[in-house]
Amino acid sequence: MSRPDIDDLLSRNVEEIIGREELEKKLKSGKKLRIKLGFDPTGSRLHIGRGVTLWKLRQFQDLGHKITFVIGDFTAQIGDSSDKDAERQMLTLEEVKKNFKDYHDQLSKILDMKKVELFHNGSWFNPMHLDKFFKLASLFTIQQMTERDNFAKRIEAGKPVGLHETLYPLFQGYDSVEMKTDLEVGGSDQLFNMLAGRTVQKAHGMEPQAVMTFSLLEGTDGRKMSTSWGNCIYITDEPLEMYGKVMTIRDELIPAYFKAATDMTLDQIEQIEKDLANGDNPRDTKASLARHIVARYHGEEAAVKAEEAWSKQFREGKLPDDIPTFSLKKKTELVNLIHEVFGVSLSEAKRLVGQGGVKFGGKKMADPSFEVNKAGILQVGKRRYAEIVKKN
16 A cells, blocks of 8 residues: 555544554555444434445555444444433334334445455343353443533533443443454544443553544534434435435535545645635535535436436426326325435434425425325425325
8 A cells, every 4th residue: 555545544524633652653564454333223213424434444444454343233232322312212122123224225325245245243231141240340430421521511410321321431432342443433422432442452452442523513403413303404305305405505515525424635625615615606516515415326327317306397397207106095194295205214314394394295394294185296294295196
């Protein structure tokens, strides 16, 4: 691996590296690393914020390093509270399995999953005896856990901090022992948990893993992109939906999105920043960004079609050419129709209606239990349409 490759590998979209000197030595020596990423499947869809880390793993994978995933079928039942200001609800094993079902296909959009090694941490935690657990727990103190910024704020505000939540970092750390990890990657909100891996590995006589964190990509509402907050651009979004979501981000985020969510060179991005500063239209630049992101996940042809459809829909006031058709066989409540046509949950459909985000036949709908019994155009949000056809 040449020096420029190492520089790019360890710099682009990377916020911090713990153990960088040792990591660079290993890379220069040609050592093939075991690189860990953990997934607690608390939702069933991955967003482009998570994609930042996945594309970095793709760089490592293309250079011959071993990518290892740990599926938190045990730890997801606890719930990672790294970015939470309230106690996270524990998931059942059935919920975890259901949520993970679609992950593999989504990951395949970025990584060669045939070369990825998968682990499930329930395979070592479920049979763990209490004596081994107590030895693991003795590596950390209550003070260390409760001094974490989010826990400290909750304690100060009088909000509960579950004892089970404080155990999460030591479980994540022990995963690195079982997986023989050289490098763990994750968002900057995961730093505390990943550093725990170094502590646990040292206690087990292993060389501590390097840790690489990434800047958190802001979502469509300005907060960190998070499945829990519903402000995400998902990698499985249909091309037009994805394109439209990108067009809603704040103008000042355009360079950050180019850097984090496309493979455009840094020199090109620097020129985009200069052009924007010199008066280029942010809308046109954002359209270019949207096209690049859609092409990355759906291909160039789909990106061009999405741009054409968006232009017709929003600049010319026309409906997209290829809206899907749904046959209505009987009276159907509006929330059930939205669920069947667009695949959103019933609770999400009810929320959308309540927020005034649903139209049928050009009229805004306010009653989620309204019974649809005729043909018309169903619109959900600004970008999702379906033609409802009455079947006799």
